[in-house]
């Protein structure tokens with residue numbers, strides 16, 4: 001590790017690995033070094049070194065959900081919080097760029113000053129770094145009205161596993177100059193490249209953000225309503241079922257958000273109620289962060305997906321895990337559940353029931369060691385071959401994929 | 406120059422797709438010599454028209470074994486030479502793969518073959534109250550396969566986003582004939598990478614899409630269409646900036662300039678735009694009926710504040726089509742004032758539009774070329790159309806030089822060399838304006854992940870590859 005100090009400025013040598021808090025790397029071995037580069041060039045130097053020396057690199061933005069490291073190879077933790085700060089903000093063009101380590105809250109606050117925002121709401125977004133959000137690629141229920149996170153990322157600066165710096169995309173909303181490598185990096189969870197800077201598309205804050213909800217005895221009963229919302233002639237900004245809504249006294253509820261001008265929102269609510277055949281309660285006091293983060297903490301988190309009409313079967317399958325918390329984004333066909341640590345056999349059977357209806361299951365469970373990934377739905381063989389090909393194109397030395405070190 | 410295919414190979418292809426669907430007769434090959442960028446022409450060795458994924462796979466297998474290049478082709482409306490044949494290659498066309506395979510109104514998903522024409526998909530889903538959002542101006546002829554390959558946009562992509570936002574799954578045939586399913590609604594959380602997003606926009610260089618799954622949207626209930634008439638292009642550009650910055654979310658904001666207005670008004674497509682106007686702006690809002698008038702009022706105010714001399718508002722569907730006419734018929738009208746038309750395509754940050762348009766005018770004057778602008782202004786996606794006569798080599802050289810200057814200009818203000826038409830053969834030479842050698846090398850590496858030998862659409866997108874394709878090409 002000594003040679004590391006010769007390629008990075010002293011300011012980038014963050015801390016003694018032993019000082020790194022456990023919470024930052026749950027279930028993992030301690031790293032051999034922790035670095036905190038302040039510029040893309042430093043990241044490039046680090047990655048070139050890592051590939052040459054055969055040392056693994058684990059990027060950490062906010063620290064949450066990092067992959068535990070289990071193998072016995074040497075590895076370095078790369079903290080991206082040194083790559084923080086707004087770079088440009090062209091409010092009139094609705095574009096903003098910032099270092100990958102910038103806390104999302106900083107971005108949101110800058111946008112808010114111009115009555116703009118970034119319309120995605122994955123769990124715990126306020127605790128995440130911009131690069132971490134992009135690496136995870138999760139959109140949250142607002143994808144219903146605004147599209148997926150990947151469509152809001154206009155450009156990225158990334159460093160490949162072997163230290164090549166690539167600028168992907170750009171600063172404009174339409175751009176087809178070359179293959180869309182940006183899409184491969186969004187959601188790649190650190191397996192292809194280190195993201196050092198992000199260009200985001202901003203949106204005007206809607207004049208009215210109305211929250212409607214309806215309570216139900218069970219999530220299954222609410223699913224029927226949610227599916228109706230998904231076939232209504234108006235498209236809400238989001239629609240999500242949680243199995244316990246504080247505003248509804250902890251009962252299950254379907255929460256729908258409508259965005260637009262006052263007249264539009266009022267009319268949309270009427271159309272929706274006519275179509276679904278029920279009356280919503282209007283509540284501006286609903287805790288959006290609570291809804292957004294529901295079922296995102298626990299020993300074991302499960303993400304399941306299926307086409308909306310198959311979600312009933314997915315919920316039935318998940319029942320076997322007696323989830324402690326459940327959230328359903330029916331338009332996106334996504335279910336999130338938290339549960340106690342299940343046995344492999346239970347997961348296997350839940351997963352195959354979900355796969356039988358064309359769906360997929362993914363497990364996040366630091367305490368389950370490597371088994372969480374093995375128990376998740378794998379890409380099809382043809383997809384897997386392409387995934388591996390892309391990994392070696394981006395990271396020929398295999399230093400970015402913690403399963404390997 | 407083009408070598409005929411060996412007879413045994415032709416027999417093999419015929420036994421796969423049927424005798425009528427392997428074209429080798431030079432007269433019938435003529436229509437496949439170019440796409441919408443007609444300045445480039447190359448005769449392919451043959452055209453094969455398979456009808457199913459299995460047939461595509463078998464055709465690709467046979468051609469791959471014989472090491473013959475494959476150029477995928479949809480309707481051939483592409484404007485960057487993406488479907489331009491190679492002299493040693495065979496065109497694989499999707500014309501017979503034109504079936505809508507599934508419409509699931511509950512899940513708002515449609516599955517189609519790649520040869521389905523864009524507008525036909527919406528025709529098929531409209532009875533369910535649904536439509537397919539991306540609407541290239543060529544939508545009555547271009548195919549979904551071509552849209553996927555180019556990541557096409559359209560006037561209403563301002564509000565709704567381009568093709569990539571709507572493609573949820575693909576079945577693709579890769580080099581060697583392997584059939585691979587990528588993604589699919591319901592598989593969001595499967596561990597892996599966004600291969601669907603990567604394939605969209607791959608310009609026929611990764612493989613052939615043989616099935617496409619897309620997300621549908623509910624039809625908008627109401628629509629309001631405005632036509633703003635401006636004395637200068639600059640004023641129209643300012644109106645665009647102020648509409649977007651005001652927080653309004655128009656479905657479309659399109660500009661036609663003075664040269665275009667005059668061409669349209671002098672043609673059979675005359676739309677009633679004033680011929681002394683400097684620019685016209687078509688603005689459309691859609692969605693819930695209530696609220697649309699207020700949006701239209703605000704947009705009208707933005708236009709007037711920016712100096713519009715007049716703002717018309719459609720009161721009926723007929724009037725709406727009338728307001729759109731000058732925009733929609735622009736290309737047809739230009740065809741009548743010059744023998745050849747080069748439709749350029751570039752994107753700039755929209756606040757830079759007024760300045761960039763002024764400089765493009767200046768470039769036109771300097772090279773003594775007529776340039777007519779008609780474009781997706783809300784997205785900053787420019788289409789400067791260069792009018793010329795291919796028979797005049799001096800004009801050809803000036804078109805080339807002016808195009809290069811326009812591209813450099815757009816890149817210099819923070820834009821890019823293509824917003825929706827793709828790189829194809831036409832923009833390969835400009836790729837170095839936006840990508841360095843490391844990035845170009847990465848594009849090559851990623852392409853090899855899908856197609857190790859580079860048999861799919863060689864000579865497209867990436868500069869400096871072995872380019873037989875361009876040998877003997879007319880334009881450059």
Ligand SMILES: Cc1cc2nc3c(=O)[nH]c(=O)nc-3n(C[C@H](O)[C@H](O)[C@H](O)COP(=O)(O)OP(=O)(O)OC[C@H]3O[C@@H](n4cnc5c(N)ncnc54)[C@H](O)[C@@H]3O)c2cc1C
Pocket residue numbers: 440441476477478479480481482483484486487488499519540541542543546547548549550551552553554555556557558559560608609610612613614615736825826862
């Ligand atoms: C008048 C006019 C207006 C236009 N307006 C717009 C517009 O508003 N927005 C816009 O984005 N474009 C526009 N275009 C450009 C063009 O229509 C689009 O690029 C369209 O998507 C091309 O579709 P196509 O079926 O004609 O494809 P082709 O031209 O046949 O092929 C285009 C590319 O796709 C590849 N390809 C085709 N099918 C497949 C497949 N199944 N699998 C893999 N690769 C395939 C080809 O190899 C080629 O590289 C316009 C063109 C014209 C002539």
